[in-house]
Structure formats: C-alpha cells, structure tokens
Amino acid sequence: MTSRNPLRSPVGKKLITGITGLLLTGFVIVHMVGNLAMFSGSEAYNEYAHFLMSLGPVLYLFEFGLVAFFVFHIVNGIQIAIGKRRARPVAYDTYKSAGGMSRQTSSSRSMIITGVVMAVFLVLHIASFKFGPGGPGNADAAYMTSIDGVEMRDLAKLVEEKFSTPLYAFGYTAVMLLLVIHLRHGIWSALQSLGAMRPSLTPAVYTIGSLIGVLIGLGFIALPMAIYFNLL
Numbered sequence: 096m097t098s099r100n101p102l103r104s105p106v107g108k109k110l111i112t113g114i115t116g117l118l119l120t121g122f123v124i125v126h127m128v129g130n131l132a133m134f135s136g137s138e139a140y141n142e143y144a145h146f147l148m149s150l151g152p153v154l155y156l157f158e159f160g161l162v163a164f165f166v167f168h169i170v171n172g173i174q175i176a177i178g179k180r181r182a183r184p185v186a187y188d189t190y191k192s193a194g195g196m197s198r199q200t201s202s203s204r205s206m207i208i209t210g211v212v213m214a215v216f217l218v219l220h221i222a223s224f225k226f227g228p229g230g231p232g233n234a235d236a237a238y239m240t241s242i243d244g245v246e247m248r249d250l251a252k253l254v255e256e257k258f259s260t261p262l263y264a265f266g267y268t269a270v271m272l273l274l275v276i277h278l279r280h281g282i283w284s285a286l287q288s289l290g291a292m293r294p295s296l297t298p299a300v301y302t303i304g305s306l307i308g309v310l311i312g313l314g315f316i317a318l319p320m321a322i323y324f325n326l327l
C-alpha cells in the first residue's frame with residue numbers, strides 16, 4: 096500500500112534527506128572554522144568554546160535542532176537505501192557504473208557505508224569531547240582553566256592530548272576522508288532533489304560540491320595533523 100503523506104514517499108524522503116543534509120553541512124562548516132581557532136592559540140580556542148557554552152538556552156535549542164536534523168537525515172537516508180535495494184535487488188558488488196555523465200558512481204553507492212561510519216563516529220566523538228573530562232556530568236579540575244579571571248573548561252588541553260595519540264590523529268583523518276566522500280556526493284544529490292539544478296548545470300554543481308567537500312575535509316584534518324606533528 097502506498098503512503099498518502101507526500102513526505103513519506105520516496106521523493107519526500109529524498110527531499111528531507113537533502114534539506115537536512117544541507118543544514119548539517121552548514122553546521123559542519125561552522126564547526127570546522129571554529130576548530131581552526133586552535134591555530135590562534137589555546138586561549139582563543141577555550142574562549143570560543145566558553146562563549147558557545149555561555150549561550151545557555153540558545154545553545155540547547157541549537158543542539159536540540161542538530162539532533163533532530165541528524166535523526167531525520169539518518170532515518171530517511173537508511174530508508175532510501177533500503178528502498179533502492181528492494182527495487183533493484185542486484186548485489187552492490189556486481190553493480191556496474193552507469194558511466195558517462197551519470198553520477199551513479201562509487202560515491203553514491205557508498206553513501207550508506209560512509210553515512211553509517213559517520214554516525215558511529217559521531218557518538219564516539221561527542222562522548223570523547225563534549226562529555227569528556229571537564230564536560231557536562233564529568234567535572235575534572237585538571238581540565239579547567241582561568242582566563243582573565245574567568246573559570247572555563249580547558250578544552251584545548253583535551254584536544255591536544257587526544258590528537259597527540261596516533262589512534263585519534265590518524266583515526267580522525269581517515270573518518271574525515273570518508274566525510275569528504277559523503278559530502279561530495281551528498282551536496283550534489285541534495286541540490287538535485289531540491290530541483291536547484293538544470294541538467295546543463297550538473298557538471299558545475301558536482302565540481303562545486305566536490306570542492307566544498309574537499310575544503311571541509313582539509314579544514315578538519317589540519318588540526319589533528321598539526322597537533323600530532325607538533326606544528327601548532
């Protein structure tokens with residue numbers, strides 16, 4: 096039986112995944128740029144993080160929206176992948192590229208894999224940093240600092256400690272490369288779902304999507320690598 100709710104239709108699900116994906120890309124860009132504050136020094140980074148924390152209810156509202164976007168994005172993304180498999184029960188490893196200008200490349204087929212890895216990463220990432228030492232529910236005086244008489248969390252210390260280990264430095268770098276693959280196809284696919292593209296624009300939009308994905312990935316990778324190789 097087909098659903099009457101247009102948002103539950105395959106097109107509706109693609110739209111939801113696309114819109115939430117673009118909003119999440121916006122968050123990821125802001126987060127990446129925020130991380131770069133570490134290049135201005137530990138104090139600048141801690142002050143930035145402290146400023147975000149000081150937003151109180153505004154931050155909670157933002158975090159609530161973020162969780163909702165992630166949930167909608169992941170649930171609809173998985174449903175699209177399951178729908179595609181049902182409609183075309185050919186194993187992925189025997190699935191030949193459509194070739195030519197088709198974007199049905201390894202990127203689109205790997206969306207679900209990169210997406211699931213990102214979701215697992217996200218849970219571990221938030222547990223390590225947001226709820227790590229000195230974070231909510233995890234008070235630790237060793238991870239507190241004082242800048243101009245204001246007590247705040249020493250998030251810079253935690254970030255430096257984590258990325259001094261090969262596991263975090265190279266593990267994060269590997270996940271960020273998957274993020275590039277996910278964004279590269281995701282941005283194009285989202286714009287296509289939104290109908291923001293005419294076929295003549297396809298190559299340009301795909302190039303721009305790829306470029307944005309690569310820039311975000313490089314921006315994120317810079318910090319773990321700089322810390323690990325003592326370049327900060």
Ligand code: HEM
Nearest residue numbers: 123126130144158221224225250254267274315316318319
């Ligand atoms: C090198 C890469 C990254 C670094 C160094 C990093 C660093 C951090 C740190 C230090 C926090 C804690 C912030 C705080 O408690 O104030 C955090 C939170 C967070 N990060 Fe990342 N992050 C990275 C990549 C990513 C990526 C790729 C994503 C998403 C795909 C992501 C999503 C989040 C989310 C959702 C939060 C929680 C934000 C909140 O609740 O306010 N991070 N990150």
